[in-house]
Amino acid sequence: MKKAANIYTILCFLILYAPVAxxxxxxxxxxxxxxxxxxxxxxxxxxxxxxxxxxxxxxxxLVLAALSAVISTVVGTAAAIGIFHMKRKxxxxxxxxxxxxxxMNPDIVTGISMxxxxxxxxTLINANILGFxxxxxxxxxxxxxxxxxxxMPKLRQLDPNLTEAxxxxxxxxxxxxxxxxxxxxxxxxxxxxxxxxxxxxxDFVISYFTTGATFKTFPTYIYSLVKKPxxxxxxxxxxxxxxxxxxxxxxxxxxxARGENSGKPAKAKKSRxxxxxxxxKR
Amino acid sequence: MKRRSLLQRFAAAPHIAxxxxxxxxxxxxxxxxxxxxxxxxxxxxxxxxxxxxEYLMIFLRSVMFSILATVICLLIGYPLAYRIAxxxxxxxxxxxxxxxxxxxxxxxxxxYCLKILLNDQGIINTFLGNFGIEPxxxxxxxxxxxxxxxxxxxxxxxLPIYTVISxxxxxxxxAAADLGCNRFQTMTKVVLxxxxxxxxxxxxxxxxxxxxxxxxxxxxxxxxxxxxxxxxERQFKEADNYNVGSALxxxxxxxxxxxxxxxxxxxxxxxxxxx
Amino acid sequence: MKRPIRYLLTLLxxxxxxxxxxxxxxxxxxxxxxxxxxxxxxSYDDPECYDVLKEFEKYYESTYGKSIQVxxxxxxxxxxxxxxxxxxxSGYDVIIxxxxxxxxxxxxxxxxxxxxxNIPNYQYIDNAFKGxxxxxxxxxxxxxxxxxxxxxxxxxxxxxxxxxxxxDLMWNENYRDKILQFNNSRDAFGTAMYKLGLxxxxxxxAVWQQAKDELIKQKPILKSFVMxxxxxxxxxxxxxxxxYYAGDYLYMxxxxxxxxxxxxxxxxxxxxxxxCVPKGCQNKEVAEIFINFMLSKDAAIAxxxxxxxxxxxxxxxxxxxxxxxxxxxxEDAMDILYPADFDFHVAYDEYCFKNLDRDTLNMVNELWExxxxxxxxGISVYILCILVIVVIVGMIVRHTVVWKRRSKYYD
Numbered sequence: 001m002k003k004a005a006n007i008y009t010i011l012c013f014l015i016l017y018a019p020v021a022x023x024x025x026x027x028x029x030x031x032x033x034x035x036x037x038x039x040x041x042x043x044x045x046x047x048x049x050x051x052x053x054x055x056x057x058x059x060x061x062l063v064l065a066a067l068s069a070v071i072s073t074v075v076g077t078a079a080a081i082g083i084f085h086m087k088r089k090x091x092x093x094x095x096x097x098x099x100x101x102x103x104m105n106p107d108i109v110t111g112i113s114m115x116x117x118x119x120x121x122x123t124l125i126n127a128n129i130l131g132f133x134x135x136x137x138x139x140x141x142x143x144x145x146x147x148x149x150x151x152m153p154k155l156r157q158l159d160p161n162l163t164e165a166x167x168x169x170x171x172x173x174x175x176x177x178x179x180x181x182x183x184x185x186x187x188x189x190x191x192x193x194x195x196x197x198x199x200x201x202x203d204f205v206i207s208y209f210t211t212g213a214t215f216k217t218f219p220t221y222i223y224s225l226v227k228k229p230x231x232x233x234x235x236x237x238x239x240x241x242x243x244x245x246x247x248x249x250x251x252x253x254x255x256x257a258r259g260e261n262s263g264k265p266a267k268a269k270k271s272r273x274x275x276x277x278x279x280x281k282r
Numbered sequence: 283m284k285r286r287s288l289l290q291r292f293a294a295a296p297h298i299a300x301x302x303x304x305x306x307x308x309x310x311x312x313x314x315x316x317x318x319x320x321x322x323x324x325x326x327x328x329x330x331x332x333x334x335x336e337y338l339m340i341f342l343r344s345v346m347f348s349i350l351a352t353v354i355c356l357l358i359g360y361p362l363a364y365r366i367a368x369x370x371x372x373x374x375x376x377x378x379x380x381x382x383x384x385x386x387x388x389x390x391x392x393x394y395c396l397k398i399l400l401n402d403q404g405i406i407n408t409f410l411g412n413f414g415i416e417p418x419x420x421x422x423x424x425x426x427x428x429x430x431x432x433x434x435x436x437x438x439x440x441l442p443i444y445t446v447i448s449x450x451x452x453x454x455x456x457a458a459a460d461l462g463c464n465r466f467q468t469m470t471k472v473v474l475x476x477x478x479x480x481x482x483x484x485x486x487x488x489x490x491x492x493x494x495x496x497x498x499x500x501x502x503x504x505x506x507x508x509x510x511x512x513x514x515e516r517q518f519k520e521a522d523n524y525n526v527g528s529a530l531x532x533x534x535x536x537x538x539x540x541x542x543x544x545x546x547x548x549x550x551x552x553x554x555x556x557x
Numbered sequence: 558m559k560r561p562i563r564y565l566l567t568l569l570x571x572x573x574x575x576x577x578x579x580x581x582x583x584x585x586x587x588x589x590x591x592x593x594x595x596x597x598x599x600s601y602d603d604p605e606c607y608d609v610l611k612e613f614e615k616y617y618e619s620t621y622g623k624s625i626q627v628x629x630x631x632x633x634x635x636x637x638x639x640x641x642x643x644x645x646x647s648g649y650d651v652i653i654x655x656x657x658x659x660x661x662x663x664x665x666x667x668x669x670x671x672x673x674x675n676i677p678n679y680q681y682i683d684n685a686f687k688g689x690x691x692x693x694x695x696x697x698x699x700x701x702x703x704x705x706x707x708x709x710x711x712x713x714x715x716x717x718x719x720x721x722x723x724x725d726l727m728w729n730e731n732y733r734d735k736i737l738q739f740n741n742s743r744d745a746f747g748t749a750m751y752k753l754g755l756x757x758x759x760x761x762x763a764v765w766q767q768a769k770d771e772l773i774k775q776k777p778i779l780k781s782f783v784m785x786x787x788x789x790x791x792x793x794x795x796x797x798x799x800x801y802y803a804g805d806y807l808y809m810x811x812x813x814x815x816x817x818x819x820x821x822x823x824x825x826x827x828x829x830x831x832x833c834v835p836k837g838c839q840n841k842e843v844a845e846i847f848i849n850f851m852l853s854k855d856a857a858i859a860x861x862x863x864x865x866x867x868x869x870x871x872x873x874x875x876x877x878x879x880x881x882x883x884x885x886x887x888e889d890a891m892d893i894l895y896p897a898d899f900d901f902h903v904a905y906d907e908y909c910f911k912n913l914d915r916d917t918l919n920m921v922n923e924l925w926e927x928x929x930x931x932x933x934x935g936i937s938v939y940i941l942c943i944l945v946i947v948v949i950v951g952m953i954v955r956h957t958v959v960w961k962r963r964s965k966y967y968d
Contacts, residue, residue: 005365009377012362016384016436019395022405023387026398033812035398035793053602075296082294095294098301101309104542106494108511109531112518113308116315116528119644128648128837141304144297173287204390204497209518213591213648214628222390224631226501228596228785229792229812238391245386249379257372336930346942353945402735402795419734421795422781424938504781505740508930516929520636520741521922522643 020242027235034232044236053221054237061218064132065200068139073193075140076147077185081177083148084155102142103149111209114138118210130212138210139200146199147192154188155181312535315528328529337513341533344510347424348492351431352439355488356481358432359439363480364473366440367447378444385437393501396430397421400502422504430502431492438487446480447473482545490538510534588617588625590843593638593649595830596631596785597808598702600856600863607859613850617843625843633784634741642667645836650844652835653701655828657743660691660912662833668697669834675845678852678872685901686829686869690911698831699848702866703901704803704894705908706744706825713815714797724752724821726798728771733778737790737799740782742925743910744826745772748800751823758911762920769924773931782929791816800825803893804866810887818893827908829869867894 026034030041048055079099086092102110114134122129158181166176204219211220225234319325331337366377384392399405400420407417420426450473458468496511505512510530517527592610601610610627617625632638635658641647645667654662662668673679679699686700708726719729727736727748739745749771750757755764780796788805790796792812806818832851834844850856854872858879861868865886873879874895883890913921 005361009362009365012358013380015433016381018399019392019433020384020387022395022398023391035403035789047604050604052604075300078293079297081290082292082297085290086294095298095301098305099297101305104490104538105535106490106511106538108494108496108514109312109535110308112514112527112531113312114304115518116311116524117304117308119646120311122646123644126646126837128646130646130648137304141300144300148297173289177287177289198386202386202388204388213593213630213650214589216628216630219388219390222388223497224596226390226394227633229788234391238387242383242387246379246383249383250376253375253379257375336927340930343938346939349945350938350942401790401793403793404795422734428938504779505783505929506776506779506781513930516926519640520634521926522636522640523922 023235024239024242026232027239029232032231034230034235044231044233045240047233048236048240052233053216054218054233057216057221058218058237060216061201064136064139064217065197068136068143068200069193069197071136072140072143072147072196073189076144076192076196077151077189079144080148080151080155081181084152099145099148101145103145107142107203107205108209110142111138111206114141114206115209128212130210131214134210134212135207135215135217138206139203142203142206143196143199146195147189150192150195151185151188154185158184312528312531315524316532319525328525331526332529332533337530340508340510340513341537343507344493345537347428347431347509348489351428351435351492352485352488354428354432355436355439356485359436359484360443360477360481363440363443364447366444367450374448378441381437381440381444389434390497392434393430393498396433397501400426421502422506424503424507426502427499427509430498431488431495434498435488435491438491439484442483442487443477443480446477450476486542486545489541493538494534588623588840588843589628590625590651590840590847591628591630591649592651592847593630593632593641593647594651594653596633597788597805598631598653598830598864598866599629600859601629603863606863607855609851609856609859612856613847616850617846621846627847635743636741642835647835647837648839649835650838650840651832651847653830653832655830655910656689656691657910657912659698659831659833661918662835663692663697664912667836669836669838669841670696671699671834671848672841672845675842676849676852678849681852681871683869683871683874683901689829689905690909691829692831698833699852700829700831700869701851702804702861702864703827703829703869704866705820705827706747706800707803707806707818707820708798708800709791709806709809709816709818710798711791711794711796711813711815712817714794720817720819722819722822724748724823727800728752728775728778729798730778732797734780735797736775736779737781737783737787737796737801738772738775738779739800740784742921744800745782745925745928746921747826747910749775751821751825754823757826758913760914760917762917765917765921765924769928772928776928776931802828802866804864807865807883807887807890807893824908826910827905828910829905830866865890865894 025037027044028040028042029037030039030043083092083095083099086095114137118130118134162180162184163176166180167173171179202219203217204223207217207220208223211217216224222234316328317324317326319327366374366381369377397404401407402417402419402421404421406420411417454472454476455468458472463471493509494511495509496515499505499507499509499512503509508516514527514530514534517523517530521527599609600606601608610629614625614627617623632641635655638652638654639658639661642649642652642662643665659668673695676699682700686703687695692698708724710720710726714735715726715732719731720726726732727738729736739748746765746768747757749755749768750764753767753771755768759765780790783790783799787796787799787801788809791799791801791809794813794815803818803820806816810816810818832848834841834848838844851860852870852872854876857868857870857873858876861870861873861879862882865883868874880891883894887893
């Protein structure tokens with residue numbers, strides 16, 4: 001029984017990784033074919049070093065993802081706090097419903113609806129506005145709900161008495177927020193930001209509809225490539241990204257596993273950092 | 283009740299303004315285009331167009347493909363998630379990383395690699411050719427489209443189910459066994475109902491992208507049959523018919539809202555005894 | 558995700574953010590030029606080739622003392638180009654559509670008139686390519702390439718007996734699931750209309766209907782509808798027969814020498830792709846300088862040697878090195894691209910696509926949509942799916958029944 005389960009697991013992973021294996025294999029191809037493998041060479045990895053459009057668009061995507069993550073985190077965190085403290089139930093519900101729309105809606109509908117808006121505005125002011133800024137707006141819009149949804153639970157876990165205490169002890173509301181509330185919800189904010197970053201980096205459909213003449217993201221660039229015979233340098237670039245992510249994930253796992261296995265040192269570390277924080281404040 | 287600070291009062295304002303501008307108004311545009319013709323006059327013709335048998339067939343086909351993809355994802359993903367959850371904690375973590383890893387690869391590239399695997403002279407057929415098997419028609423079939431959907435969205439099914447199962451109280455299983463359940467009964471009466479919320483979020487996360495995808499059906503189906511996603515895309519990018527395109531999007535949106543609310547209904551009531 | 562990686566990623570994110578601010582859209586100071594072209598249709602981004610875009614940036618900077626950035630993007634059919642341009646606010650400065658689309662764009666006042674004083678190299682364009690129907694008084698366009706649609710087949714997969722020099726090969730049942738059709742309305746209808754001997758520029762609905770029926774008849778034996786995907790499919794031997802443009806055949810032949818090519822007897826589309834400037838262009842003069850640069854000898858030859866399309870530029874076709882290079886790709890390359898006994902003007906009048914009026918266009922679009930959405934997949938999927946749905950519904954019903962019984966019990 002157990003053996004069967006293991007075989008099943010391995011089989012699933014084989015299928016899951018077959019295309020990845022194909023990609024990595026062909027990234028070492030010695031010719032520029034992505035269909036037939038003729039021999040090993042590192043030329044496609046070397047070609048990345050010399051730049052080119054693939055690298056440029058990847059950098060575009062990283063910048064876009066970083067900017068949209070930061071903005072949507074700031075706006076989204078503020079929104080989560082605001083929504084959390086809303087008094088009237090129906091306003092709260094309505095806001096949450098609207099916030100959730102981009103998450104529930106299929107990407108293609110979100111993309112098209114924004115495209116219609118941008119085109120109409122563009123026609124009105126008689127200028128082309130499709131480009132970096134429209135993609136940025138679109139990415140912020142679909143990232144916002146994820147940020148809000150990852151901050152919200154942390155706010156709920158927050159003990160309101162803590163804020164009260166801070167206020168009683170002479171903090172201004174702003175200080176109370178910065179010194180008491182913010183540190184408590186930081187994990188939620190950060191995971192929201194990472195979510196926003198990866199979503200934006202990976203998004204193709206919405207960028208495809210809101211993109212214009214002046215700005216290409218990595219996925220939209222790939223889309224224009226996959227229609228024609230492209231070169232294995234894309235594979236090389238993707239392989240590097242995959243390996244980088246794998247290494248990052250494994251490192252984080254090792255670190256957290258070590259923290260869990262030897263509970264004491266981790267705790268000690270934590271309290272030390274807390275103490276440090278106090279000293280800093282003084 | 284205590285007074286809200288200025289911050290708490292107005293913190294949501296930018297977000298609300300943003301949502302109105304970039305969520306609500308764009309959706310109004312879709313509605314506007316649905317009910318107007320090319321000249322801007324009111325018409326119901328777009329809805330009439332997509333009520334024709336051909337378009338209904340497209341909707342039916344898309345719904346069927348995505349239901350099949352979702353069910354297959356569930357059938358493959360559930361046992362896998364269950365198996366992963368029963369591994370040693372350290373192995374678990376690594377295996378989950380392995381499940382997530384392909385998701386970090388751009389999905390266009392992932393799909394393209396699938397295409398290379400499945401094509402007539404692709405890797406699988408070349409391999410089979412060594413044994414004297416004629417090339418099978420794997421690509422450009424409805425099976426290929428469904429397979430690509432399953433492949434692309436399987437992690438979305440595994441992760442939520444895994445999360446729920448791994449948090450499940452092991453004592454419940456022991457209790458079930460003590461009370462005379464055999465393994466099969468424990469599975470159907472305890473584990474399955476308790477992981478229902480995970481199943482539901484997995485189903486939603488697979489169903490919605492599958493029903494609206496346009497690249498997968500383009501690449502894997504050879505464009506010889508249409509799903510909703512590519513039909514919508516074609517209206518905007520090729521056929522230059524924003525009105526019919528908007529009507530299709532609106533219907534798709536409503537379809538998804540309906541199916542989501544049905545799913546919510548069944549996931550909200552008492553831990554669901556669907557099975 | 559665990560904590561340490563969170564901080565790591567955040568750090569990374571900020572690092573990326575600050576390290577790459579130079580990539581953000583440039584200020585108004587720098588000149589930008591947005592070029593929108595067909596895929597595989599310009600020599601650039603290949604370390605071994607003359608990079609037309611980079612060279613232009615260099616040329617512009619050295620001549621005019623201002624730096625310029627060229628944004629280059631690609632489309633894969635005239636129709637998708639039109640969808641982007643039609644709002645008049647596309648932001649593109651130079652586009653390269655085909656003849657019938659140019660006629661339509663001029664008709665809808667979507668193109669700018671060119672100032673030919675900025676394009677002195679226009680003199681090298683062969684006179685046969687001036688004053689064609691789409692731009693009779695030479696006001697809007699500068700020809701870039703021309704060519705003709707033909708049939709490409711793989712000699713290892715296609716029996717020579719089936720090759721009779723006509724369009725029939727595209728409808729031959731023997732090559733079921735091995736045939737590729739155009740994924741754009743005009744070219745796809747063209748194949749059917751030439752096959753049936755119909756007028757490709759007719760406004761007669763019945764004729765278009767007839768062509769549509771022919772396309773629907775062909776659909777079950779098609780492998781797929783393709784544009785530039787044709788390269789991969791044919792080069793790799795995944796498909797056996799395809800109709801595509803002559804220049805692209807040479808591109809494929811370079812990779813797979815089993816491929817053969819012919820112009821069907823019944824005729825096939827002859828096209829000219831020309832550079833134009835769309836309305837709403839930010840900087841028309843720079844666009845004209847770019848067009849002029851594209852006609853200069855090095856750039857024009859680089860493009861011709863990269864795309865393999867026939868060039869109307871005498872600097873190119875008269876160049877012996879170019880001819881030699883082309884013939885090294887395929888021994889008949891020059892004959893395929895520039896047939897000897899061929900009066901372009903006469904042939905063009907007979908075989909070009911003309912712009913259709915609005916009503917006909919809408920009708921063609923609808924017919925094309927009918928072709929695309931017509932059904933050709935097996936019934937098994939539906940049966941399987943109905944089974945699944947029945948099972949799901951059954952579970953829901955059972956659930957409801959159990960639920961009711963239980964609640965009765967608890968009451």
